[in-house]
Structures are given as structure tokens and as C-alpha cells.
Amino acid sequence: MYKTFDVAIIGGGVVGCAIARELSRYRLDVVVLEREPDVARGTSSKNSGVVHTGINVPPGSLKARLNVAGAAAFEALCRELDVPFKRVGKLVIAMRAEEAPELQALLTRGSANGVPDLEIIDSETVRRLEPNVSGYAALHAPTAAITCPYSLTIALAENAASNGVAFQLESPVTSIVPPGEAFTLTTPSGLVNALLVINSAGLHADRVARMAGLSKYRVYPCRGEYVILDKSRCGLITRMVYPVPPKGGPGLGVHITPTVDGNILLGPSATYIRGRDDVRTTMAMRRQLLKEAAELLPGISPGDAIAAYSGVRPKTVPSSRGGFGDFIIEEPPETLGMLHLVGIESPGLTAAPAIAALAREWVLRYLPRPESPRFNGRREPSPRFRELVAESQAALAAVDPDYGQIVCRCELVTKAEVLESIRNPLGAKSLISIKYRSRAMMGRCQGGFCGPRVVDLLRETGVPVDRITLRGGGSWMFAGTTRGTANGAGRAPVTTGAGDD
Amino acid sequence: MIEMERVDVAVVGGGPAGLAAAAAARTAGAGRVLLLERDTRLGGILNQCIHDGFGTKVFKEALTGPEYAALAIRRAHDAGVETRVDTTVLELDPNRTMTVISRNGMRRIEAGAVVLSMGCRERTRGAIGIAGSRPSGIYTAGAVQNYMNLRNILVGRRIVILGSGDIGLIMARRLALEGAEVACVAEILAYPSGLARNIVQCLDDFGIPLHLNTTVVEIHGTDRVAGVTLAEVGCKGGIRRRTRRRVECDTLMLSVGLVPENELSKRAGVVLDAVTRGPVVDDAYQTSVPGVFACGNVLQVHDLVDYASLEAEKAGTSAAAFARTGALPAARIRVLPGAGIRYVLPQRVTGGDAIDFTMRVSKPARDAALVFSSDGREIRRLQQQVLAPASMARVRLGRGRLEGLSEVMVEVAG
Ligand SMILES: Cc1cc2nc3c(=O)[nH]c(=O)nc-3n(C[C@H](O)[C@H](O)[C@H](O)COP(=O)(O)OP(=O)(O)OC[C@H]3O[C@@H](n4cnc5c(N)ncnc54)[C@H](O)[C@@H]3O)c2cc1C
């Protein structure tokens, strides 16, 4: 019969993966069930990547508590897992005198939440800190930080996997039979039994709850679109630049966020939508984002855009009602043994380490297991060529020639790094999995140059050409081979072209 | 430790421009000329252009891209150029010291003069901001060409092409020959942006419709492209909503322009032209950084490789002169694009020798003239039957015609 896991986690977003890694400290048999062919394919890869301080959340709320606790743990976690983290600070800009009281309100709220070092600064100081930004006054939050959200999610998952957590990808849970002895979860690849279940299915958490017979939750998807600017614009700002949050609106307003890789993000917008996974981008919003951002930061132009994306917030309040909705993290009496995490919108990334700690306490109450002596929370740092000084790059290439071979010219990713990303412990092999792990195909040419080279490397590791996908599933990349090529699709030998060794 | 070496002229990029520049530098007397190419082979973009139509000016015959490349490579080697492939130039500083890397490790190369010939890259979906979902099946034309011609891989079965640039047109024919169905080519402008002969030979001959004043407003499909919505563009650039229609396809191929690849140049402090997005140069093809020269697609996007090679020969010759003497005559005469001219190169000239100007007009014109003037005084007038943005115009002004002037302007006159 099927093996019974101690804990099944539904959803491989940053929250599910943080919980998995936290549980891997203990002698627990844990499985993560993820619908997509890789982790970090949902909201966790489509956000601003900001480690929030806690100025935007009402004191006393669960959001406030977990935000502040998560932020406090974040830097150490990133260091352990070799994930980028930069404490760049943040400015909330009041454009006019009328907006200044809003800054005071944010400061008061932040202080009540225990956010340190907040300060209101005048327009001159704004200029001095950020010469390209103008405003009447600003709230300066120096402890605000940025991270790479999908790198963190992947690192949490890979570290959890190396500490014994099982990952079942392409495994959407379609039904849940509540326990006799254990829960039985159905996925297309088979049944999974588990004593405890954690529902961290993000945008689909209400549906997963319904599978277990609990119909009280409702998620209202609210999309946020972004535009990514070319690295050549990275000198424009060093800190995050936010407007005063729009009153009663569903988001924090269109802000300008530097990324850990040196790009700039504009966004997000906030539009309630019907389809939860509808991450399309629109012309109208692109224009509006560029326009609004240019008000905060004159000097941005449409020609600087290299890509666009959007992420969807799992709101628990409908647009008609508006206002604040707290995280819901609970084990209602109807589904004992199942912990639900619903409405984990911003600051869910920041709060993830604290949510994981909370979930751990819940699991240990049921299953008080000892710590595992084999747990190793450190992920060996693997070199990121582009971030090194020339001397270190030279040293790497001297030891391993694959570090001397640039595959992605825009982001300076070497063959060694692409190969390592192909060999990832989760076995995810689609192009997006390689992209999120290595940064190849993420620069200004968006894979126009290195795409074919990455495809070569994938084929060399044994993936046939007709099995190469963008993101798994039906996202095939190639229709086959050209005429006159031996024996049809997929079996084509790597031909003698430029880029083939 | 990072090894250091010294050369007289270093050339960055081994496409036709780099090859011609390097050969010319040797011929002009430079001692050690080193050409660095990051790809596995020399020849640049020509390696994937297996159609013919190259070389009628330089080699006096119609060649395919790889044939043209082979001749250019032979010329460079015969001239005594040292070449290194699989070698990427990571950094160039204003004193002409380069950091390069290959499987053999990292090196620093100090050069008496540097020629930039890195070519260009294609504009992407993100750059032009096409709305919609994010499925697989969206490719740039150059990438499709690379997959097909260098890797024997077919990217899709039913294709919509956005943009009527030459690469897109050539790929339309190539895809049709491979048995893929090309549904149509959509072009946002009122006229095609590729050469007239390519419209005939690549679209008309294959019955592929070209829709002008039309663009892709949305991409559909969750996993793979399932279709695109096309719409006409009004005279003010707005979308005419009533003309929206969906076309089923599994692939969207973009041929929406090329951008000179100047990241290396920028970091070396080279000043770029806002219109060409290539360096500002003088008639020796010297950039704003002394001893650094530029030619080929990194300078301006060429439609004919022959002109890229010719321009490169001049740049290579100048680089050899700089490496020998350490300075070139100052270029004091400013060249300005006037009415109807999108850009003109070089932007500054010395005025001594004969000068080849290259330029593109802003919109198509018939029976018009290209007029060079200074302070309202006409210097030269060239009557042209057709002027099209797609074809680069070249005009030579003979020796001495600009002497003593401070400014020349080029314009299109009815
Ligand atoms: C526009 C935007 C900006 C944001 N900015 C920030 C920010 O700057 N800072 C911050 O702290 N937070 C931010 N957030 C919030 C943050 O991104 C989320 O709170 C966080 O990513 C939620 O993670 P998650 O794991 O709960 O959800 P997800 O990442 O969505 O993961 C849920 C996973 O469950 C899977 N799944 C769904 N159904 C099933 C099923 N039936 N079976 C198996 N698997 C299933 C999905 O495929 C998905 O992978 C932002 C959010 C948005 C939308």
C-alpha cells in the first residue's frame, strides 16, 4: 500500500517550501505536492521581492506580527541558503504638502509595530539620498530590504529536499478524503496518505479547503502588473521609491523597486480579475505604469523596458468591500489535522519564515518528534560569475574551464552555471526552471542569443528536442526537425552549427 | 594572476565587420592584430543566413552568408590576423585595456587601438510590450533562423510574423519551404520595413499576405501560443478596436528591429547617438574615446553586408594609423540630419579626404534629392528615384569639398 507521510504540504510556493524546510529539521516524513512542474511558479515568482519592514500593516494583526518576525529572520535565512539579500532602504514619497500627514500615519503605525529607525525627511534630504527623485517630503525606512523571491523559494525547496523532504511535482491535489487514520490525497500520479495536511495552495487555498469539505473561504484574485527596466538604468535609484499608498486601494501603489540583480521594477498595478491564474499583461497598464513611475522618477522612458509580468494577490475581501483583510492561518474544527493558510498576499514573502515557524509549532503539537541529527540548513554557495570581481572570475575559470565559457551574454552566465541549474535536485528541466536558477535568458535579449545554446546543453544532458518545454506541460518549444534531417522529430543529432563544441 | 598581453590592434567581434577591419588594419601596416570572437566560429550572423544575396559589392558575385563569411575569414587569415574564437570580451576600459575570458582562462589585453564590431541584437516582445499571456512559441526571427539553419530545429507549424524587416521576410520564405504555414506578416507602419526585393521574393512568390498598418495587440494561449489578435493602427498610432480579429497560430515570430549591442562601448565611456544607438563617430570611424573605433552593425544597422565590410575596412585602416601614431586629426566639422533624414553618419568629419556618408531617410519618398549644404549654401545635390527607410543611402563627397566649414547639413528636398 501507499506509504503514509507525517505531513503533506499542498503548494510549492515560498510559504510551502519554507514550511517544508523548517519541518526537515525534525524526524518527520514530509512531502510537498505541487501542481506545476517546478516550485516557485505561482505568486512567489511574481511579486516585488521586497522584505517589508511593517509600516503598512495594522498593529495587532496577524500580518503585522508575522511580517515583523519574518523580516527579523530574513537576512540570516538568506545567508544560510546563499540567496541574495540587500538592505537598500525605502522612501515613501509625499509629492505634495497635503500628502505629508500620510507619512506621519505610516511612521506611527510602523513604530507601533516595532519598526526601527523610521524618520521623516524633507525634500532636500530626499534629493541628497536619491538625486533623481523629487518630492515634498518622505518617510525613510532604512531597514527595508530586497531579495530574489524565486531564488529563495527554490533554495528553500532544494535545501528541504537535501534534508529528506519528498517533492512531487506536476501533482495537483484533486481530492482530499478526511482521516480515518490518515488523510488520503488524490493526484494524477497517485494517492498520497498523510497524518497532517498543510494547505498552502496560495490562490487556490479556498478550493483545496473545499476538497476537504470546508467551504467558508473565498479568494478574490487581484492582479498586479509590472514592467522590468534594463540594467543600464540601475543607476537611477539605490532605494525603493514608493508613493503614499492610495486610500482604500487594494495595493501599495505603483512603486519603483531595484532588484538584487540590478534591474528596476515598475509596478504593481491592482485590478480585480476573474481567472486566478490569469497572469496576462495589458497595453493599457504598461502605459499607465510607465507614466506613473515617471512622475516619481523622471528619466524613465518606454524604451528602457525589457520585459513585463504580473502576479495575482489572493485577496480575502472582494473589491466591493475593500479594506484590510488579514492572513488566515487556522485549523478549524471541521478539518482537524489540516492547517489552512488563506489570503497569504503581501507581505507573505517577508512573513514566510515566521509562517513556517508557526506551522512547525502546529505540527510538533501533534507529532512531537526530536530534531534530526542529519539536518544541514546551509546550502553550499555556488559561484555567481556575474557578481564576482575579475580576479575571482579568473580563479574560477582556471580551475574549471566551464566557467570560462559565457553562455548568456546579457547576464554573464557561464556554462558551468547553466549545467548546474540543469542538474538541480528537484529534477526540473524546463527552460524557465533553468532561467530561474541560472539567470540565463533573463537579460535584455530575453534568450534570443543564449536560448539556442541552453537548448544545446539540455540536449547534451539527454533531453530530446521534442521534449523541451518552456515551463513543462503543453508548453512545447519545437515542432520537430527540418526536412532532410535524419529520422524525424526529437531524434536529431546535435548538428554542426555555431555554438556546438 | 591574470596574464597580460599587448597587441597593436584588437578587434572585438568576428563577424564580417570585424574580419574586414582586422584584415585592413594588417594591410595598413599594423603589427599584431588580434580578433576576438565569443562564438565557436568566425563569421557572425552570416553563418545562419543560408540564403544568397551577399557580396555583390565586395566580392562581385552573389553569395550565401556562409560563403561570404568564408571569403572574409580567408582574407583576414591571409593578411596575418590572429583570431581567437570562444573568447568573450567582458570589459573594455577607456585606456584600451580589455578583459577577456575563454576556456583557457582570463586575460588582459592592452591594445594600441581597438575596433568595436559586436553586431546587434533583436528587439523582443518585452521591448515593444505586446500584451497578453506568456506561452511558449514566441520567437525573434534571428532565433528562429538560428534554430532552423544551424540546428535543424523547426519552431512551429503555423506562424504569424510581426514586422516586415528583412530577417522576418527571409524567414517567412524559409518556413514556407520547410512546410510550415505562414498565416501572414503584420507591419505596423504604412510601408514595409524590409527591402522591396524581399517582399516580392519571400512573400508574394509564396502567397503570404502582408497587412500594413496592422499590429499584434494580444497574445493568447496558456501553455503554447494559441493565437494572436491583430488590429489596424489609426493615423495617430491608436488601435482601431473595430478591426480586431483573432488569427489562430502556434507561433509568433517577431522581426521588429535590431539594436546595436553597445554595452561594452558604454562601459568604456563611448558616447552613443540617440537615434542609431551606436557610437558617435568621425570620418575615421573613431568614437568619442580616442583610439576606439566602431563599424558594422554595432555602429548602425546595415541592410547589406557589403557596406558593413566597406565601412569596417576604413575603421581598420584608421585603427592601424592610430596604433602607430597615437593620434588622428581632429574632426571639427559637425554633420547634422536635416528635414527628412533620420540619421547620418559620420556625425563629425575632418574635411580633408573624400568621405562616405551613410544615412537613412525618415519616410519613403519618390523623385527626391539628398541635399548637402552649409549655412544655406548647397554643396551637393543627388537626385534619387526612390528613397526608403529600409535602404541605407550612401553618398561620397570628394576630397576638399568640406574644407574650412564648421557644419554641414543633409536633407531631403522635394
Ligand atoms: C503583485 C504582488 C506583489 C507582491 N509583493 C510582495 C513583496 O514585495 N513582499 C512580500 O513580502 N510579499 C509580496 N507579495 C506577496 C507574496 O508574493 C505572497 O504572499 C507569497 O508569494 C505567497 O506564497 P505562497 O506560497 O502562499 O503562494 P504561491 O507562490 O502562489 O504558491 C502556491 C502554490 O500552490 C500550488 N497549488 C495550487 N493549487 C494546488 C493544488 N490543488 N495541488 C497542488 N499544488 C497546488 C500552486 O501551483 C503554487 O505553486 C506580493 C504579491 C503580489 C501578487
Ligand SMILES: Cc1cc2nc3c(=O)[nH]c(=O)nc-3n(C[C@H](O)[C@H](O)[C@H](O)COP(=O)(O)OP(=O)(O)OC[C@H]3O[C@@H](n4cnc5c(N)ncnc54)[C@H](O)[C@@H]3O)c2cc1C
Ligand atoms: C538575419 C539577417 C539576414 C541578412 N540578410 C542579408 C542579405 O541578404 N544580404 C546582405 O548583404 N546583408 C544581409 N544582412 C546584413 C548583414 O548580415 C549584416 O549587416 C552583417 O552581418 C553585420 O556584420 P557585423 O560584423 O557588424 O555583425 P555580426 O555579423 O553580428 O558579428 C558580430 C560578432 O561579434 C561577436 N561579439 C559580440 N560581442 C562580443 C564580445 N563581447 N566578445 C567577443 N565577440 C563578440 C558576435 O558573436 C558576432 O559574431 C542580414 C542580417 C541578418 C541579421
